[in-house]
Amino acid sequence: MNYLEHIGKYFMMLGQVFKKPQKSRIFYESLLKEIEELGLKSLGIIMFISFFIGGVIAMQTALNLESPFIPDSLIGFAAKRSIILEFAPTFCSIILAGKVGSYITSSIGTMRVTEQIDALEVMGVNSLNYLVLPKIISTLFFYPFLITLAMGLGIFGGWLAGVLTGLFSGIDYIEGVQMEFKPFLIIYAMIKTLVFAFLIATVPSYHGYYVKGGSIAVGKASTQAVVWTTILIVIANYFLTQMLLT
Amino acid sequence: MIEVKDLHKGFGNVKVLKGITTSFQPGKTSLIIGQSGSGKTVFLKSLIGLHTPESGTISFDGRVNTQFTKLEKRQWRQEIGMVFQGSALFDSQNVQDNVMFPLKMFTNQSKTEMLDRVNFALDRVNLKNSNKKLPAELSGGMQKRVAIARAIVMNPKYLFCDEPNSGLDPQTAIVIDNLIKEITDEYNITTVINTHDMNSVMEIGEKILFLKNGKKAWEGSSNEIFKTDNEAVVDFVYSSNLFKKVREAYLNEKK
Structure with a gap:
């Protein structure tokens, strides 16, 4: 099946x-x-x-900005921007694509190969609506909270790393975090989160729902789902950044 | 009554069903038999609406299923009970929730009413005190019984079973066969069973439809199957020595 057929089938699935x-x-x-x-x-x-990557981002930034002309508060500023703009929405979504995506594909795929989806259809249940819609709504509803938490913990992890290693002072870091706060960047991160959440719920559902064969096919579909969700997140990330920030 | 007229179905260039015409009567257990790849499953899935026929009609008490409006189709779906080959119970739900699912989805009954109906259906398939068990905790025969309970919980007019005995020991297979037959008689259901089990053919088959290469090769009753000279049926049904001897004994007795 070529890519256009898959895209068409995916949108027809969304219609249901x-x-x-x-x-x-x-x-x-x-x-x-x-x-x-x-x-x-x-x-x-x-x-x-989030906690550990936040720490690593802050330490890496500190180690790469070792200059008497650059204030230490810039470390907090750079770490905050990296975490809010990229790490929390994109990196966490890729992690979720792996964890949640494989779960969605394997659970729906197993239902397909064991005829549970056929059983729903015979009863007169719109199986796509019954199985996929709650997944979409739950990810759209919950992931903004999850990503906000990731932002907070990442920034906190950065602060703790600085305090524990002595690479920079906690006060400078906090000053940097408070510096030049742009609310739109949070909106930008949330828009990305919602788009990625939608992809995380729907692409693996598509792969699971249309799987054919047995348990090996379900395993392959799970891998495919994670790969395609990750690819689509990366592509969507590029275009959203171009549209919203340039 | 279910009437099938000149049913054709294919996938791409492969023609699976090539003009099947037959009918299934209420209160009778009709069995579809045939070799693997003869089109039995596609035929059954066409009857229950999981496959759309290329041509031909399937009518349920005079109502052609391809001409249903959305509402009619929804109502028709609720008149159907289906027992799948692997039972197709929902893994994440216990026995009670599996059987209750159609009631929750399509009726406005109270929890107590639904529970009464579920217990009635489970009682009918001789499965008491298993309400809270998950499908994985049940034996194959018990899973089949839960599947039958789920299929009959909405009081269906039509019951379809895809190889209900597959993977069961002979004794349990007989129990399941008898259960389906009793339910068919009791509620005057039009029952269609897809099977490979010749014991079911002899025991509960009031009408037998033999498919070969996507065509109806023979149809008749289980008594007639002993007498038929149809080469395809004789080759298929009496390929086992046991049934060959049963047939010889039956024919000798008749002489």
Whole structure:
């Protein structure tokens, strides 16, 4: 199947997904379950990575700005910008594409190969709407919180790294973090987060829903889903940056 | 009653169903048999609307399924119960939630009413005290029974089963066969079963449809299958020595 066919099929899938849920009670139950599976269960890994990467970013910045002409507050400023603009929304989304994307593809793919999706269709359930819509809504709802948390922890990790290693002073770092605050950059990061969240929910769902074969096919589809989600996040990141910041 | 007229279905250049015409009566268990690749599964999936026919019609009590409006299609779906080959129970839900799922989705019953209906269906398939178990904790036969309970919980008019005995030991297979037959008689359901199990053919087959290369090669009752001289049926059904001997004994008795 060529790429155009896949793109067409993906948008046709979205057409089925964005319909009114057949039973709102079941939809809300699924939504809460997905918030737990796709959001809450990702909290640990995102917190852990954000904290340490924030520390590394601050240390790297400090080590590369060793000049008497550059104030130490610039380290906090540069770390803040790197974390808010790129690390939190993009890097964390790529991590989530791996963790959550493979979960989505394998769970929907297994339902496909074990005829559970056929069972839903025979009952008269819009299986795409039932399975995919709660995933999209939960990621769109929860990931902005997750990425905001990643931003905060990344900046905090940077501060702690400076204090513990003595590479820069905590006060200078905080001064740099407070320097030249532009609210639009947060909006830019949130727009990116929402676009990436949508991709993380839909691309793996597509790969899982249309899988053909058995368990090996599900495994291959999971890998494909992670690869394609990552590629699309990187491409979307480029175009969003060009559109919103230039 | 389900009436199929000149049904054709293919995938790309491969023609799978080549003009099948037949009918299935209410209150009777009809069995579809044939070799692997003869088109049984595609035929069954066409009946339940998972495949759209290329040509021909399938009508359910006079209503042609390809001409349904959205609302009619939704109503028709609720008249169908389906037991899949691998049971197709939802892994993440326990037995009770699996059986309750169609009720939650399509009715406005209270939790108590739904629970009563679920317990009735589970009781009917002789599966008590398993409400909270997950599908992975059940044996193959129990999973099939849960699948039957889920299929009958909405009081279907039509019941379809895709190889309900596959992977089961002979004793459990007989239990499942008898259960399907009892339910068919009790609720006057039009039941269509796709099977490889010749024991089911002999035991519960009130109508047998034999498919070969996507065409209807023979149809009749389980008694008629003993007498038929149709070469394709004889080759397929009596390929095992056991059934060959059963047939000889039956024919000798008739003489």
